[in-house]
Amino acid sequence: MTTPASPPSPEVAYATAPPLNLEADELMRLRRSIPQREWLLRYAALGDRQTLNAHPDDGKAQTGALRPIQKLIGYDTEHGTTTGPVAPDDAQWAAFPRGYVRQEYAAWAASQ
Template identity: 40%
Template sequence: MFEIRVICDPDDTDRVIDTLGSVFTTWSAHRETTPDGSRTRVHLSVEHRPAPQEWPAPEQAYATAPSIISEIGWVARTAAERPFGTEMSREFWLRKAALLDRIALGDNVAPPVSDATTDADRAARRLMDADDAAVICDPRHYVRQQYAHWATESTS
């Protein structure tokens, strides 16, 4: 972490902070007026952003996945067999999120006839919460990455 200090026109303050926020991860911004009152001093605590990750394409992530119908059955059975009040496993949340992602991908090809995209996003965020994932990305990309990794590990 390091600090950036900027002195700028008060009208430019928000734009300067937003621009720095697009390049760095910002932690805090402190603003104060210069003694003569004509400028604004901005102190930002920032950190370099990690290099962008390569996310697997859906075709790559789901290359060995069972059929959608088979996965619907697995998710439904697993949910039904869970004793009341117990937490679902990470595998459940991952496979459910991947299933909904795959269904939503079909909505991208044809006109949407369901809430699949909304449901896929919600399930992906649930998986990220379960994993306590400290990444900033499209949640469905995260699901694809995690599913591809899980599929590789589970067949090894």
């Protein structure tokens, strides 16, 4: 039995990501002109990045980051659009959904 791949660290997953303010502006500008999956992925990654230093007990920050990640997981589960090595319905994402968006963002960024 093989162990599922560990998600990349934020430093690795977001190594080539644009600065937060530029990505936020770009996402608002492109909202209707890029594929839905790409928008969901980039928006979820933005939320993850914005809250990397938030305290784990900060419910508002954590909820704000997790909501778009759950939408991405749901979308990928429904449409079979995951690009990383571990499927969106894998049990590890229930415990650590942020890992899923990091996996997917890293795979997406590598393809750009």
